[in-house]
Amino acid sequence: xxxxxxxxxxxxxxxxxxxxxxTDRFRDMQLEVHEISxxxxxxxxxxxxxxxxxxxxxxxxxxxxxxxxxxxxxxxxKMLHAxxxxxxxxxxxxxxxLLIASDIQSKKQLFHFTPVEIDAVFAAFLNDEVTYALDGYxxxxxxxxxxxxxx
Numbered sequence: 001x002x003x004x005x006x007x008x009x010x011x012x013x014x015x016x017x018x019x020x021x022x023t024d025r026f027r028d029m030q031l032e033v034h035e036i037s038x039x040x041x042x043x044x045x046x047x048x049x050x051x052x053x054x055x056x057x058x059x060x061x062x063x064x065x066x067x068x069x070x071x072x073x074x075x076x077x078k079m080l081h082a083x084x085x086x087x088x089x090x091x092x093x094x095x096x097x098l099l100i101a102s103d104i105q106s107k108k109q110l111f112h113f114t115p116v117e118i119d120a121v122f123a124a125f126l127n128d129e130v131t132y133a134l135d136g137y138x139x140x141x142x143x144x145x146x147x148x149x150x151x
Contacts, residue, residue, distance in 0.1 A: 003052070003085050006100065010079035013125050017073050023150050026128040030069035031121060035109040036060050036099070044107060053086025053099060063093045065112045075111075075121060078102040084110055 016022050038044075038060055045055040056062065081102040089096045098118055101110035113121065132151040138144040 002087070002098075003082070006079055006082055006085055009122065010076050010082070013072065013076035013122075014080055016125055017076065020133075020148050020150050021130065022072070022125065022128045023130055025151070026124070027072060027150075029072070031072060031075060031124060032117075033068055033070050033075060033121070034065040034112045034117070035068050036062065036065050036094075036112050037109050038107055047084060052082070052084050056084070056086055056088075056099065059106075060110060062088075062091065065094055072125065078105050078111065088112065 017027055039058075042058060045058050047054040047056075079100055079102075081104070082100050083103040083106045084099060084101040086099040087097075088094060088099055094112065095114045097112050097114040099110050099112055130150045132149075134149045136147055138147060
């Protein structure tokens with residue numbers, strides 16, 4: 001069910017961006033996410049398809065996470081293409097949370113969200129409200145490239 005929920009949420013998030021249902025300011029902003037780096041000097045182990053988080057402790061440095069800033073599109077893309085989805089609980093190094101990494105991202109790092117942090121990401125999408133929309137053509141004769149502005 002967790003994988004389904006992440007999949008549905010990420011599709012909705014990406015659709016909001018692609019259909020310009022969020023403001024340009026929000027689309028271009030940087031949201032805070034924590035990342036856990038892949039371990040160096042260990043043999044990478046692919047997780048089983050049915051257990052996407054099965055090699056978390058072998059593949060990642062589960063002792064620290066680092067604050068980064070990523071665009072809403074980057075976050076939704078990584079979630080949509082998640083190869084790793086897991087739950088971290090009772091760690092002595094990090095707070096309980098959700099672990100997510102896309103197929104491309106997974107060999108470098110993964111996202112770590114506490115419940116409050118993942119709620120903040122979802123709320124950022126849901127609370128962004130377009131109050132002004134303008135679509136048009138770059139040339140006055142109605143031809144050329146299309147532009148859109150959302151505020």
